[in-house]
Amino acid sequence: MEPDKILIMMTSGPDTPRRCATPFFMATLAAAMEYEVTMFFTIDGTLLLKRGMAATIFPKAGGKSVESFLNEALEAGVKLTACTASMELHGLTQSDLIDGVKMVGGASFWQMSEGAKTVVSF
Amino acid sequence: MGKIRGCELPEDLYYYAEKHVWAKPMGGSLIRVGMNTVAGKLSGGKLNAVTVRAKNIGAEIAAGKSVATVESSKYVGPVPAPVAGVLKRANEKLTADPNLAITDPYGEGWIVELESPNWETDKAGLLAGPDGLAAYKAKLEADGISCE
Numbered sequence: 001m002e003p004d005k006i007l008i009m010m011t012s013g014p015d016t017p018r019r020c021a022t023p024f025f026m027a028t029l030a031a032a033m034e035y036e037v038t039m040f041f042t043i044d045g046t047l048l049l050k051r052g053m054a055a056t057i058f059p060k061a062g063g064k065s066v067e068s069f070l071n072e073a074l075e076a077g078v079k080l081t082a083c084t085a086s087m088e089l090h091g092l093t094q095s096d097l098i099d100g101v102k103m104v105g106g107a108s109f110w111q112m113s114e115g116a117k118t119v120v121s122f
Numbered sequence: 123m124g125k126i127r128g129c130e131l132p133e134d135l136y137y138y139a140e141k142h143v144w145a146k147p148m149g150g151s152l153i154r155v156g157m158n159t160v161a162g163k164l165s166g167g168k169l170n171a172v173t174v175r176a177k178n179i180g181a182e183i184a185a186g187k188s189v190a191t192v193e194s195s196k197y198v199g200p201v202p203a204p205v206a207g208v209l210k211r212a213n214e215k216l217t218a219d220p221n222l223a224i225t226d227p228y229g230e231g232w233i234v235e236l237e238s239p240n241w242e243t244d245k246a247g248l249l250a251g252p253d254g255l256a257a258y259k260a261k262l263e264a265d266g267i268s269c270e
Contacts, residue, residue, distance in 0.1 A: 025198055032191045032200035033175055064196070072198070
């Protein structure tokens with residue numbers, strides 16, 4: 001049986017640390033439920049994929065970094081995609097991003113939406 | 123009851139050591155499944171939720187695929203099926219008290235029951251008995267895991 005797909009659009013970034021844990025947590029949880037999960041990073045969300053950035057962001061003082069939430073999602077099999085237009089917005093290139101991120105255009109988001117059972121935006 | 127590196131691991135159960143899950147034949151081809159004390163330790167604290175997808179009840183689950191998810195404030199992850207089988211039922215007691223899966227993992231805190239007609243052959247893939255527990259101990263040592 002083909003697994004159901006979930007697509008998560010992530011727009012929150014380093015300016016709003018408290019909004020940066022739950023999307024990864026929910027992605028990891030969905031993967032643990034055998035959904036096929038893709039996260040699409042755009043607007044400020046893309047900055048979380050910049051090398052070294054996620055390690056400096058703490059949703060809760062004294063708690064886990066966004067990097068550990070991100071790594072848990074990766075270990076669970078969540079796929080990461082970054083919007084090319086948002087990368088241009090922030091002056092980023094593929095080499096600025098952590099390994100394993102696929103760069104995709106905006107139209108890909110709509111294509112992935114068509115195939116997804118559920119789309120969520122944070 | 124056997125204790126390995128501080129983790130209680132009864133000798134009469136079968137273990138899917140990769141994911142720290144236990145299995146126990148309940149008669150016929152019914153197999154009860156739960157988290158063991160190692161999984162409880164790794165979950166890092168009180169469980170807030172143990173969830174079985176309703177649509178999976180009655181469905182065939184492959185070995186290694188998730189039958190439930192557990193959530194604590196520090197951890198989220200799957201409980202994989204130790205052997206293939208049809209998911210018969212979830213432990214309803216965990217709805218009211220999910221942490222039972224940790225506080226009474228081999229008793230009231232079991233997670234699901236599977237109908238596994240191929241148990242007699244599939245159980246060969248699990249660790250059991252003194253030899254199995256010795257192998258489990260070696261794994262815990264290699265992974266640096268202790269319940270103490």
